[in-house]
Amino acid sequence: MTACVLFDTSVYLDILRSEDFAREFRARYLRDIPRTYLSSVVVQELLAGAHGLRQQRLAAHLYGPFERVRRLVTPTHQVWKDAGLLTAALWRQAPRFRDKLTSGLLNDILVALSGRSIGATVVSRNRGDFELIRSVRLFRLEVI
Numbered sequence: 727m728t729a730c731v732l733f734d735t736s737v738y739l740d741i742l743r744s745e746d747f748a749r750e751f752r753a754r755y756l757r758d759i760p761r762t763y764l765s766s767v768v769v770q771e772l773l774a775g776a777h778g779l780r781q782q783r784l785a786a787h788l789y790g791p792f793e794r795v796r797r798l799v800t801p802t803h804q805v806w807k808d809a810g811l812l813t814a815a816l817w818r819q820a821p822r823f824r825d826k827l828t829s830g831l832l833n834d835i836l837v838a839l840s841g842r843s844i845g846a847t848v849v850s851r852n853r854g855d856f857e858l859i860r861s862v863r864l865f866r867l868e869v870i
Contacts, residue, residue, distance in 0.1 A: 729761060729846075730761045730763055730844060730846040730847075731758045731763070731846055731849055732762070732763050732764070732799060732837065732840070732841040732844075732846040732848050732849070733762065733768070733848075733850075734765075734768065734834070734837055734848055734849065734851070735768045735771040735837070736850050736851035737751075737850065739775070741755075741788070742784055742785075742788075763792070763798065763841075763844065764792035764798055765798075765799050765800075765836070765840050765841070766798055766799065766840075767801065767836045767837050767840065768789075768837060769789045769798075770833075771833055772785040772789065773785055799840045799841070799843070799844055799846075800840070801839065801840050802843065805836065805840055805843055808839050808863070809832065809836055812835055812839070813831075813832065813835060816831075819861070820858065820861070823858060826858075831859075834852065834855045834859060835859055838859045838860075838867075841865060841866070842863070842864075842866075845866075846866065847867065847868050848866065848867050848868070849867075849869075850867065850869055851869070852869075853869045856869070
């Protein structure tokens with residue numbers, strides 16, 4: 727078992743969108759919460775998708791506790807540099823994914839590399855994008 731966990735935006739979105747998933751995931755979330763960190767990138771993605779006050783409040787309910795206990799992970803300068811190198815490598819090695827590189831994969835790269843920088847396991851519901859990232863840069867990943 728790893729020392730810490732970083733849930734990707736896809737997990738939080740499914741918590742917000744599906745009562746069934748939220749109910750099923752609750753025990754796992756409560757078990758992991760003492761060792762869970764939240765990525766600033768995930769907060770940005772949650773707020774970008776919160777188009778109304780109710781959605782903003784729901785997002786704040788998810789990220790607020792992490793802000794209070796200061797368990798946030800923000801991409802460092804080194805993570806940004808590594809993200810640039812990784813993006814260039816994917817551009818060369820996986821040309822069929824070039825559209826993804828300009829349409830949102832950067833956030834997943836930042837989540838993956840931020841998690842890697844603190845030795846966290848990234849937990850996601852988005853196997854494809856994170857496996858693509860792992861084809862260039864190893865990090866701990868659990869797909870649920």
